[in-house]
Amino acid sequence: MIGTVNEKRSATVEIAFSQTSYSITLISSDQLHQNDGEISVRYNKWVRTLNAAITRQLAIAGARNG
Numbered sequence: 001m002i003g004t005v006n007e008k009r010s011a012t013v014e015i016a017f018s019q020t021s022y023s024i025t026l027i028s029s030d031q032l033h034q035n036d037g038e039i040s041v042r043y044n045k046w047v048r049t050l051n052a053a054i055t056r057q058l059a060i061a062g063a064r065n066g
Contacts, residue, residue, distance in 0.1 A: 003050065015054075
């Protein structure tokens with residue numbers, strides 16, 4: 001799955017998932033000052049927010065199937 005956040009700055013990530021895990025990997029960014037493997041703290045905030053949203057949805061799905 002591909003996700004994009006687009007404000008004044010933007011980032012596109014790939015969300016890979018299986019039955020037991022998922023990962024969020026940066027594909028590209030614009031105006032996030034990606035240099036020498038470092039990226040803006042704004043990207044890290046976006047990823048934490050995305051991760052929290054995924055975790056919440058998995059908990060809801062687990063409660064329905066539990």
